[in-house]
Amino acid sequence: xxEAPATIKVIIDNIPxxxxxxxxILQAARMIGxxxxxxxxCYYSKLEGSGGKCRxxxxxxxxxxxxxxxxxxxxxxxxRTGVMDGMEVKSMTSDKVLDARKGVTExxxxxxxxxxxxxxxxxxxxxxxxxxxxxxxGTRYEFDRRTFDxxxxxxxxxxxMTRCIMCYRCVYTAQQLTDQREHGVLDRGDHSTxxxxxxxxxxxxxxxxxIDVCPVGALTDKTxxxxxxxxxxxxxxxxxxxxxxxxxxxxxxRGNEVFRVTARKDxxxxxxxxxxxxxxxxxxxxxxxxxxxxxxxxxHSVISQGHYRGVASPSQxxxxxxxxxxxxxxxxxxxxxxxxxxxxxxxxxxxGGPAHGTNFLPNLHTDDV
Amino acid sequence: MQLxxxxxxxxxxxxxxxxxxxxxxxxxGMATTVGHIFKKKATxxxxxxxxxxxxxxxxxxxxxxxxxxxxxxxxxxxCALSCPAEAITMEAAERLPGEEHLYREEKYAAKYEINxxxxxxxxxxxxxxxxxxxYLTQSIPPPNYDRETFIYKKDDLLLPAKTxxxxxxxxxxxxxxxx
Numbered sequence: 001x002x003e004a005p006a007t008i009k010v011i012i013d014n015i016p017x018x019x020x021x022x023x024x025i026l027q028a029a030r031m032i033g034x035x036x037x038x039x040x041x042c043y044y045s046k047l048e049g050s051g052g053k054c055r056x057x058x059x060x061x062x063x064x065x066x067x068x069x070x071x072x073x074x075x076x077x078x079x080r081t082g083v084m085d086g087m088e089v090k091s092m093t094s095d096k097v098l099d100a101r102k103g104v105t106e107x108x109x110x111x112x113x114x115x116x117x118x119x120x121x122x123x124x125x126x127x128x129x130x131x132x133x134x135x136x137x138g139t140r141y142e143f144d145r146r147t148f149d150x151x152x153x154x155x156x157x158x159x160x161m162t163r164c165i166m167c168y169r170c171v172y173t174a175q176q177l178t179d180q181r182e183h184g185v186l187d188r189g190d191h192s193t194x195x196x197x198x199x200x201x202x203x204x205x206x207x208x209x210x211i212d213v214c215p216v217g218a219l220t221d222k223t224x225x226x227x228x229x230x231x232x233x234x235x236x237x238x239x240x241x242x243x244x245x246x247x248x249x250x251x252x253x254r255g256n257e258v259f260r261v262t263a264r265k266d267x268x269x270x271x272x273x274x275x276x277x278x279x280x281x282x283x284x285x286x287x288x289x290x291x292x293x294x295x296x297x298x299x300h301s302v303i304s305q306g307h308y309r310g311v312a313s314p315s316q317x318x319x320x321x322x323x324x325x326x327x328x329x330x331x332x333x334x335x336x337x338x339x340x341x342x343x344x345x346x347x348x349x350x351x352g353g354p355a356h357g358t359n360f361l362p363n364l365h366t367d368d369v
Numbered sequence: 370m371q372l373x374x375x376x377x378x379x380x381x382x383x384x385x386x387x388x389x390x391x392x393x394x395x396x397x398g399m400a401t402t403v404g405h406i407f408k409k410k411a412t413x414x415x416x417x418x419x420x421x422x423x424x425x426x427x428x429x430x431x432x433x434x435x436x437x438x439x440x441x442x443x444x445x446x447x448c449a450l451s452c453p454a455e456a457i458t459m460e461a462a463e464r465l466p467g468e469e470h471l472y473r474e475e476k477y478a479a480k481y482e483i484n485x486x487x488x489x490x491x492x493x494x495x496x497x498x499x500x501x502x503x504y505l506t507q508s509i510p511p512p513n514y515d516r517e518t519f520i521y522k523k524d525d526l527l528l529p530a531k532t533x534x535x536x537x538x539x540x541x542x543x544x545x546x547x548x
Contacts, residue, residue, distance in 0.1 A: 115474075117443045117447070117500060118445070122445070226462065226476050228446075229445070231446070232449070232450075302450070306455075333516035335520070338517050338520045339458070340482060341458040341459065341480045341482050342458070354463035355462045356462050356463055357462055357468070359479075360462065
């Protein structure tokens with residue numbers, strides 16, 4: 001038997017790429033990158049067995065392989081389909097694919113509450129990106145969206161079942177990262193829900209990673225809940241000596257306050273290295289971390305808003321006013337004395353859960369001026 | 370070189386006798402001055418008199434309430450994001466059980482501030498708002514000598530809640546509330 005070739009050639013959207021046998025179409029497309037790459041809501045390259053559920057990565061195979069050049073009869077899920085030698089794939093060049101993606105997006109949004117203004121995931125939500133890129137403007141669904149009671153699944157993780165798209169990523173994460181999985185999918189079909197087995201709390205050391213793998217806002221960080229919008233915080237890469245994990249994280253800061261700690265994510269929005277709960281939920285001091293520098297954020301992302309490059313803070317700029325006008329300028333208004341927002345007495349990053357009205361009571365911000 | 374057709378060459382000839390009397394020139398000038406008395410005034414005596422605003426005038430902001438009097442704003446931050454002058458800041462809080470009559474959504478703005486000194490009244494906040502919570506009204510911020518008064522807090526912006534008597538009047542029951 002002839003030895004399998006080291007690499008095989010596939011053509012995706014007329015761009016040839018050489019890949020190892022056994023690669024999936026999605027991975028081959030990611031090697032090319034850019035707009036050719038099909039979106040993926042459930043596939044996660046770091047999780048074994050993920051993919052094949054959401055159908056957003058559908059592509060058209062216009063030529064099966066060199067030996068059998070017939071096209072595949074239906075659109076295939078690129079995350080679960082291996083490449084063949086000489087395969088020709090159409091992703092963004094196929095109208096059928098674009099139409100299918102629009103349909104899949106509409107299906108994913110059928111029961112989605114679209115509460116982005118409230119949701120903490122807004123701004124880094126894959127479903128938001130998908131619907132902006134591939135979705136239609138309106139909905140044709142006329143029935144009530146399914147609703148769920150809020151369920152408590154532990155002290156640090158908030159589950160919003162209404163936002164879930166049943167991608168199973170969190171289930172695979174718990175299965176493959178922790179020694180005992182405590183949550184899973186209950187019931188079938190339209191009734192299926194992510195839940196713990198009757199009110200158990202998720203408290204494994206690495207369970208916090210389900211927040212990062214969740215493509216929507218179904219699983220969010222309770223310690224960050226409603227503290228700030230992600231695009232108003234500044235992401236910086238940082239590390240610490242952690243006995244349980246690599247300690248390489250991304251901090252989301254406002255000034256010197258650490259609002260949220262997440263794992264670092266690559267260009268596909270996938271976690272680079274898993275981090276432990278201790279790093280994620282308990283190290284909310286800037287002094288806990290060695291800050292490496294600002295994270296690279298795609299400039300088309302809303303998170304890059306307000307990241308002015310090369311701007312020096314007033315303390316770094318040499319004050320030339322005395323030379324120019326003979327005295328320091330008279331400040332007519334110090335905004336920090338007047339403003340009620342971001343008062344030093346109210347330290348949002350130190351509050352364990354979401355802030356409530358009681359955290360902002362007037363006696364907390366009496367001016368000592 | 371002539372740049373425009375309106376330019377006039379200065380006449381440097383010596384004055385004639387009638388010109389040297391100055392009286393015709395004086396009268397001509399006075400006629401122009403007096404003529405302005407009978408023309409329509411270009412100004413209004415503000416604040417007693419105001420000019421009508423155009424229907425799309427963008428003035429002072431207001432934070433709206435829904436039909437049940439609950440605050441509509443959910444502190445999503447889109448107004449602050451869209452604000453080109455970075456005039457808007459806010460801090461969000463979670464609605465507690467029992468506060469459902471105060472806030473429409475699960476999250477609300479505990480603090481909401483607009484710096485009217487920075488605001489350029491472009492109306493982007495109104496356009497960005499997904500909850501129809503912020504509107505620009507037809508009034509202008511009242512002038513003041515203190516800059517502090519131009520930092521509008523949530524109390525200054527929020528539409529006042531309807532009192533019981535007002536609500537009853539709106540429902541067609543004009544009898545005032547018994548004290």
